[in-house]
Amino acid sequence: MSELSEARRAVLRSVCETVVPSIPHEPDPTGLWGRSATDMGADQGIEQVFGQLPEEQFAGMMELLDGLDQQGFTRLSQPSREQVLRNVAMVGPEAAAGTSTLIGLTLFITYGAPDPETGQTPNWQAFAYPGPSAPPTAVEKTIEPITPDGDELTLEADVCIVGSGAGGGVIAGTLARAGLKVCVVEAAGYFNESDFNQLELPPTRTCTGAAVPTRPRTSTSRCTPARASAAER
Numbered sequence: 274m275s276e277l278s279e280a281r282r283a284v285l286r287s288v289c290e291t292v293v294p295s296i297p298h299e300p301d302p303t304g305l306w307g308r309s310a311t312d313m314g315a316d317q318g319i320e321q322v323f324g325q326l327p328e329e330q331f332a333g334m335m336e337l338l339d340g341l342d343q344q345g346f347t348r349l350s351q352p353s354r355e356q357v358l359r360n361v362a363m364v365g366p367e368a369a370a371g372t373s374t375l376i377g378l379t380l381f382i383t384y385g386a387p388d389p390e391t392g393q394t395p396n397w398q399a400f401a402y403p404g405p406s407a408p409p410t411a412v413e414k415t416i417e418p419i420t421p422d423g424d425e426l427t428l429e430a431d432v433c434i435v436g437s438g439a440g441g442g443v444i445a446g447t448l449a450r451a452g453l454k455v456c457v458v459e460a461a462g463y464f465n466e467s468d469f470n471q472l473e474l475p476p477t478r479t480c481t482g483a484a485v486p487t488r489p490r491t492s493t494s495r496c497t498p499a500r501a502s503a504a505e506r
């Protein structure tokens with residue numbers, strides 16, 4: 274997987290700054306308004322994600338960055354960059370998926386990626402979120418998953434539920450408690466309370482195997498709470 278060229282990096286930084294710009298705002302007691310996505314290392318985090326994409330998706334994202342570059346994205350004003358992102362998303366489903374991925378990752382990393390050293394992000398202070406309140410509790414895993422040895426497996430059940438996420442997991446538990454024989458088909462692993470640490474990004478990797486970045490440490494010059502009383506972004 275090739276590294277990003279400087280031109281692509283500049284476009285990526287510009288996209289991040291478009292999604293979460295630094296906005297002068299008084300007051301800004303926790304620095305939330307002034308802190309942009311790149312202050313939070315979103316561009317570096319997205320580059321980490323790019324590095325783990327399958328070749329075809331990586332190529333698609335590079336095509337998107339090149340397309341934005343050809344439109345002089347980095348030289349445009351904030352409103353023009355916002356408009357360009359909207360326009361590109363309307364070109365077709367792939368362009369829409371690409372822009373939505375860039376925007377989603379920018380927000381996800383800016384507000385969710387903990388600093389590897391402190392386990393916190395400075396943005397949480399503004400939301401009055403203290404971070405994880407306790408380490409995960411050790412809870413025994415009582416279900417014995419069956420891994421099919423081959424392509425076929427016959428099981429007898431009253432209900433078969435595909436996916437043990439928020440929806441399927443609750444339905445499976447409710448039906449099992451009601452006395453039905455429930456079979457849950459799950460593509461990922463078996464996780465319970467002991468696997469979750471009240472953070473969003475690490476479990477995303479644990480449960481899905483997806484490429485999820487940690488927030489690289491960046492200059493905190495604009496992260497320093499500098500201004501007066503409370504404000505919500």
Ligand SMILES: Cc1cc2nc3c(=O)[nH]c(=O)nc-3n(C[C@H](O)[C@H](O)[C@H](O)COP(=O)(O)OP(=O)(O)OC[C@H]3O[C@@H](n4cnc5c(N)ncnc54)[C@H](O)[C@@H]3O)c2cc1C
Nearest residue numbers: 435436437438439440441442458459460461462473474477
């Ligand atoms: C980072 C993050 C934070 C969120 N925070 C909140 C929040 O604070 N509050 C809130 O209400 N919602 C939140 N959500 C949204 C919430 O997680 C989803 O709306 C919810 O999980 C959707 O439930 P679901 O059952 O449809 O899918 P999921 O919970 O995603 O479950 C789908 C399951 O199906 C499995 N699966 C997929 N395909 C297959 C297959 N082919 N075969 C077998 N198994 C398969 C998957 O492995 C997964 O376990 C958050 C989502 C994310 C990503």
